[in-house]
């Protein structure tokens with residue numbers, strides 16, 4: 001016998017950070033919300049530690065993490081590209097390293113407190129009809145489920161099950177291609193030898209309590225990043241790369257680095273996954289459907305960060321639809337798309353332009369640019385915190401003067417910076433072919449990027 005449909009105002013597909021935040025904020029406004037995830041409660045969304053700028057919690061109306069949910073905040077953030085002789089340091093904080101298992105649990109708990117229902121189910125088919133979407137799903141016991149929702153929110157991450165199934169907009173059926181996917185891994189460890197870790201940090205000008213990013217470990221768009229607390233009891237390790245170019249994935253890099261870092265102790269928790277690193281899709285809505293989070297590619301591509309933007313998208317959606325007489329009506333949905341694009345489309349388009357540039361550049365380029373002074377604290381800090389590229393007159397003149405001293409390097413960097421600046425100006429309103437041309441295409445760079453292991457000579461430290 002076919003299951004009878006359960007009516008709800010809003011069905012959110014995916015209980016990761018974006019979906020759980022949307023469910024919490026829409027339910028708080030008094031709407032009926034059902035939140036479904038294919039995974040059981042306690043295992044949905046990211047299961048590792050993510051860096052999220054503090055301003056993004058405020059922008060999303062979510063209180064910042066504290067207690068066990070917060071691995072750390074504070075300390076300097078040091079970036080030392082592989083092969084560079086210098087570092088650039090962000091000293092003014094503003095970054096929270098969040099245990100996502102607990103963050104998602106907090107959002108789910110808030111959603112439930114406001115009346116939302118969580119259900120473990122796979123959402124499979126979506127039929128957009130007059131006034132509602134009918135969704136068919138499968139339950140863990142083999143049974144079926146059916147919902148009729150006035151609005152369906154696709155928060156299913158890279159799977160993007162709703163948008164790819166409905167395909168109501170020109171680019172919705174697409175899978176995010178391999179060249180636009182960063183494969184990342186993040187694990188937390190006990191530290192087996194604090195003195196040796198401190199000595200490793202010191203080699204890069206970092207101290208216990210600082211974060212240390214070493215880009216260029218597997219191609220121009222790749223990183224090995226360590227997060228530490230002053231006591232050095234635990235350390236977080238993040239790796240990421242674009243394996244489509246022929247190099248090792250974040251998970252493979254982790255295995256390699258674990259073998260060569262003698263101070264790493266027992267693995268505590270973490271995981272690996274794919275991140276869409278292209279700018280958001282041109283259309284975030286279609287009749288009765290809204291996309292948020294990784295499903296919409298709302299990711300700061302230059303370092304593959306999607307938690308903050310997904311959370312802000314969830315709040316922007318809630319602000320626009322929750323108090324409308326019909327939460328799935330076109331007015332609220334187009335308000336969401338417009339508000340998100342105006343506020344963040346430019347920054348995300350610029351981040352995508354810079355990501356494409358670094359991806360097709362040799363791993364050594366960032367180091368050479370840093371050594372030549374083309375990357376400074378101001379631009380690094382803005383990129384880290386997912387802010388617009390700062391363009392003060394004095395800063396531009398300073399960079400221009402430094403560029404004159406390294407004309408060949410400046411000729412590589414200059415066009416990418418101009419592209420990013422143009423993308424930033426246009427991304428708030430332009431979609432489609434024009435912005436595609438500005439952000440730039442991928443060009444294969446020939447050979448697969450080699451892997452560089454910053455821990456390779458660790459055994460020499462005493």
Ligand SMILES: Cc1cc2nc3c(=O)[nH]c(=O)nc-3n(C[C@H](O)[C@H](O)[C@H](O)COP(=O)(O)OP(=O)(O)OC[C@H]3O[C@@H](n4cnc5c(N)ncnc54)[C@H](O)[C@@H]3O)c2cc1C
Pocket residue numbers: 013014015016017018019036037038039043044045046048049050051052121122123124155156157158159161184185186238271272273274275292293294295299304305306307308310
């Ligand atoms: C190792 C790693 C490190 C990262 N580090 C950072 C970082 O430091 N900072 C940062 O901001 N970002 C980081 N990211 C990216 C960040 O984790 C993602 O952008 C974020 O988790 C996306 O959230 P989301 O809610 O959109 O999707 P997800 O977290 O992917 O959640 C989607 C949910 O949808 C569910 N689902 C899928 N299909 C269905 C279906 N058919 N029916 C029901 N449910 C379904 C899934 O089970 C999942 O729970 C990192 C990613 C990785 C892999």
